[in-house]
Amino acid sequence: MDYREAGGADQLDVNLREAAAPARLRAIDFLLRTRVALGLQPVTAPAVLFVPMGFVLGPQVLGLLPRTVLAHLDPAVTVALAAIGIFIGMGLETGDRQNRRLLAAASVQALLTILTVSAATLWLMSQWGLRLDLAAGVVAAVLGVAASVSSASAPDRLGEAHRLITRIADFDDFLSVMAGAVAVAAIGATGWGHGLIRFGEVVAVGLLAGVAGWLLFERAHSVAERGVFVIGTLALVGGAAVYVNGSPLLAGMVAGICWKRLPGRADRIVRNDVSRFQHPLVILLLMVAGAMVELTPLAIWLLAPFVVFRLAGKVIGAWAAAWLVPPLRAGDLAAYLLAPGLLGIGLALNFVQVSSTEVAAAVASAVALGTLASELLALMAAPGAARER
């Protein structure tokens, strides 16, 4: 669970659990925990709590997070996306045969979901009488990619089967990040060649940042300096990727793979140092996503199809993945893969960063709200699967 997209347990929760608050504050102990607030964790994902909170604080309701503040928070969102990418990259352990098989199953599942959602969205657009051009293709692709991710964020009490499902949910991020980066590279590209160069630039950014981090992390003169190198590398990898209008998730993933594969302790150092501020970053990301939600007609029109097509895509994908991993039942897999986690929201926010249009904002809003709906669906579906076992 350490390399999950949110990077493992919230340090604040962990600390409070290890050493409970003093007796005089014990009564309000639960309020002090970020994810246990309202008693929702671990029943539900952080998105269910923080996206609505962001929406309420955002310009649409209270206005405590106005658009100017959201613009200032953009660098933090970039760093958060890079951090998620790094965790995904470091979680790609494909050393043994079983992991390779799980990666294949996860990629097939993600690919089928992307194809299902994208194709269905394009069909729907044609039914609405919209022109099916490159922009429509990018919108459909972004919705498909955002739908393809899973977190399987259920309580870990189903033993081996749930362990396999969790690994599949981890591994499907790989293809989703790659496909998301391709979609982002296509935005504004003048042709296939230009898009490919952009994609290559992002990979190069990830590689160079990965090598820089590998050279530096173990040569820091103090813990504080090492922390600066880690934060600096995160900002560098995310910022450079977004600067070239690319995906910080992909750049972060490439850097994460570098640190995992290269000799030394770079991966453990990053994991240790990023864990100090990664949960605040994730919360910030979700609250920004919530604050950016605009209930425009297009967003509302996209919401229901996104949820329904994602459900269909996950069922089809799970059926194919279960065929590749025989111990798993397609029904169980589909039920657990319904929980989308936060990567889909991250992909949509990256889309907004690169394409600051009303359509991009509507897509991001639909994805954020669709993520909430899918999490609630997962809440209903997962316990059912557990009971069946």
Add this chain to the structure above:
Amino acid sequence: MRRISGLAVVLVLALVVQRATPEIGHAGGSVALAIGFALIAAVLVGGLVERVSLPRVTGYLLLGLICGPFGLNLITASMARELGLFNGLAVALIAFIAGLEINIERLRPQLRRISVLGLATLGVMYAVLLPLIWLAWPWLPIAPEASGVERAAFALVVTVIVISFSPTVTIAVIAENRARGPLTELTLAVVILTDLVLILAFTLAMQAAAWASGSGSGSGHDVGMGIQVVWEVLGSFAFGAALGALFALYLRVLARELTLVLLGLCVVLTGLGAYLDFEPLLAALAAGLVVENIAPPSGDALKRAVERGALPVLVIFFAAAGASLQLDALGDLGVVALAIACVRTAAMWLGSAAGRAWIGDHSLEARWLWMGLVPQAGVSIGLAVIVASQYPGWGTRLQTLIVSLIAIHQVIGPVLFRAALARAGEIGKMEFEPTAGSEGSGRSGRSGKVEEVEVESA
């Protein structure tokens, strides 16, 4: 070698990205890119200049200068402006750290000596520098058109900033040299207490400048100005003290995620303070004073949080200051800055000699005190930044002058202070291994490698 290779890779990355996107890239991306690049490269350059016995701060400024708009343009003008968002946070953090260094209980036995030496030095410096700056005003490239009361008020502001000292560099030099002894204690106490007086004087001088130029909220009304000053000074102290008390309570009761909470405190001190018309420097200083003197934390948790939180903020602050340096203007200001630096140092020596004569102090530490007062850094830049934000015209020109002045003092200040510590025989007398200073000067190990256990245990 690996660190230099790392620096080379980071430079190549920044160059490749900028060449790949010749037009200005995405705004959020450019800020994050500038932060990442400045953090890594400045720390590495800081380490390099440390090898030639210069303080790391000089390296951060140098990196900003070389990679800024007037150098390689890796940190473009717009990036440097966006990095300026950290200024408020950094200023509050520096003042908070300065407040944490003032332990009234510990200083009480020497209070008279410290006060006399400090105030005499300040008094003589004012007496020498203020008339000189006022007389030379038409030739100073700040606001030569100002005249009369306005000229006097502006000269007052400039004098306060020119005089200001640097608690952060003083602490950094002490930590780097593992110094302990009478000179170390006396210098630290005088620097911090005089900076406290200077911050108060700056607040008053800014009010005078606002009144004289007609841009303050109480412009043209003496009573309004008086109320404004009282509100700003007392309100800032009360606001900072209240937040400091809350922070101290948090330290006592929870003490979790201290680095984040500390940075959050500085953001609140800056943001909410500015909204309420409070002086962030005074408020942060008061917060630090309350934490240190009323509810001192037990253990090293706060010290570690300060180390972790301060280093990245200060690195960006100094690198951005270096990048904002207008080199073309510096060419004109270099001679002026050198002249002011000479007069400042001479006045400092005179002032401390006057103080010694007043109380009949013939100790070695009192004689060499002036050598520890020469460095200038964070507080001076912070004050100049405040003036530049309030008066974008002459304030920006003043900032350039101050940065060039700081560059001179950064070169000679730490060298002089280290020489004084060596003469006093206080170098290497610190019994325990110092933790990294607030500007990242210390080392946790001499091997050049952080102990492996630190990663494993966390």
